[in-house]
Each structure stands twice: as structure tokens, then as C-alpha cells.
Amino acid sequence: MSVGIASAVDSFATAELETFPPGPHDVVVAVGASGICASDHSVLAGHLPFGLPLALGHELAGRVVEVGTDVSRVRVGDRVVGASIPACGRCWWCRRHLKYLCSQTPAIWATPRYRTDDGRAVSAFCGLGSFAETATVHELSVVPVGTDLPDEQLALIGCGVVTGAGAVFNTARVSPGDEIAVVGAGAVGLAVIQAAAVAGASRIVAIEPVPAKRRLAADLGATDVLDPAVTDDLVATVRDLTAGRGVDAAFEAAGRVDTTLAAYRMTRAAGTVVAVGAAEATAVLDLGAWEHVSSGRNFTSAVYGSADIDVDFPLLVRLAEAGRLNLERLVSTRIGLSAADITAAFADTESVRTVILP
DSSP: EEEEEEEETTEEEEEEEOOOOTTTTTEEEEEEEEOOOOHHHHHTTTOOOOOEEOOOOOOEEEOOOOOOOOSSSSHHHHHEEEESSSSSSSSHHHHTTTGOTOOOOOHHHHHHHETTTTOOOEEEEGTOOOOOSEEEEEGEEEEEEEOOOOOOHHHHIIIIIIIHHHIIIIOOOTTTTTTEEOOOSSSOOOOOOHHHHTTTTTTTEESSSSSHHHHHHHHHTEEEEEOTTOOHHHHHHHHHHTTTSEEEEEEOOOOOOOHHHHHHHHHEEEEEEESSSOOTTTTTHHHOHHHHHHTTTTTEEOOGGOHHHHHHHHHHHHHHHSSOEEEEEEEEOOEEEHHHHHHHHHHHHHHHHHHEEO
């Protein structure tokens, strides 16, 4: 089967791989759509600590075509969204409503799903490996959804949308009237913006260098848009917009250290700073201890939007069906399953989300 794999750092190709047969708790999904996320490129570039070779792709929507003997979560014919972080519902973390830290995740991620011609085992990124025509995954890695929304929209729920919207609903718990800032208006940042509007934020400041993304941010709910290339002092500008206090919550969705520090400093005292984007694993955040202690800010991260996938995926589907979340406008480009198209998508900084339709 043709699968998109990172065989080494900065080496991507589609290759014919042999698929391991599904185990008792595995399901086989016919992939309807797979989003191309910045995290896939970060793995390829060696910025995230995942072993190679690795089948890339972790934003998945499709239909179940085969189930293992002990599968109880889904049935053949179900439409499903892939969960980048599976949740068993039974471990210490899951029982404490921290499903995004499920103890089963490492083992599911590490399970070999393919074999190369020379016999090397290949795991699937986040246990999904959705740059493929079909994906064999653990049943905990999929959530059944009953909806007529197209796969290309549903796929984005599995990572970008749940991460961004969950950061608003679950991590920061934005309340009506809050003022927020979002650094980065890609798919994740635009999900933050839309969710903040749903939550009733009174001011939503979007900071984004790409003009088309700034326009889209305004269309999807941002009340103010700033171009960092022409704004002399982003922190001062955001504070000026909020009577000098700073925003109640700032979300860093670009995955960079400098923008994380900017988000921190544009947040008011006792406000909430949420690191949403994944910076390079070896990057170090240089934040003064006194600056942090004296401000009372809540500095946290949104691991997978602090999501309960069995609650949040259906919620996001309902919001999209009701027109409160516009998933259609997050899809910028549609491509096939070819190495040339996917490689070009990795280099594309203008698109919000490129989706593979295998």
C-alpha cells in the first residue's frame, strides 16, 4: 500500500509498504481525508523527538471497513475521526479527567503498522499514519461521529481544531466579555478565534504576518488584526487595546519561543497564557523568575486542547453543523497522495490547511 513516510530527517517519500494485519483491538479505516499539520513537518525536520522511519499524518477522517475480534468501540461502516492522543478511559489519568495524558498513548503510538522491503518495522505518527489510502489503528484512536459533514472538514477536528478550540473551552476557560489575543492564525489559531467568539469574548486580537490569514481571522471573529511585520511593539499595542492592562488570556499558536514570550507579556497580571503551538523540542524559554512570580500569571500549555475526545469531538461536530465553527474555510488546498504534492504542502506558508484526499 502507498504510504507517506519520513525515512530520515528531511527525507520524505511515498512508498509501497506491507501492512501488519489488524490485532484484536485494531480497526481498519478507509481514509477519506487527511490534514497536513505543521507537526508532521516538524517530525520530518527533526524538531520533534519521534523515531524514524515513521508513517506521517495524524488528522484523519474516514469510514471503518474492518474491525478486530475484540473491538467494541466502533462497527464496520461507522464514520470516524482519528484522535492524535487516544484515551482508554480507565487509567489513573483518564479517571481524573485528564484523558489527553492517557497512559496507553506511548504504547499505541509505538505499535508497528507497516514493514519496509528490507524488513524494518514502521510505526504510525500519533498511532494514525493517515497519509495513506487505509490506516490500521487501535480502536481507542478513533471516535465515531454521526454527521453529514465532509471528511475534509472532519479530519481537522482530530488535531488542529480540537487543539485550538479546546485551548479556549477547556484550558483557559474563556468567559463572556473576556479579551484575548492569538499569536498565529493558521488552522489552530483560527480555531482559537472561532471558539473564543463562541465563548463570548468581547475582544479577539489576531496577530499574523500573512495577509490572507489576517483577512480570514477577521472574517471568522477577530475584532482586531495586527501585522507583526509593521507593528513596532506588539506587546504595547495589545496593552493599548486593553486600557493598558493586557488581555485576559493569550494563546501562542505559532510554535516559537519569541512569540511565546510576547504572548506572556501581553497578558494582564493574573491572566492566563496558553502555549498551544509546538516549538522545537530543544528550544528554551528564557523567562525571568521574578517576572513570573510577581505577575501572578497562569502560564500553561494546551496539550491536545486539554480534550476529552469522547465529549469534545461530538461537541465540535455539533458546533460546525450549527454554523458556529466554520471548518470549510480552514481548508485551503486539496491534493492527492503524492510525494511531490505533500512536499510542496510542507513548504507552503500561505495556506491554512492542505488536505490530502487519497
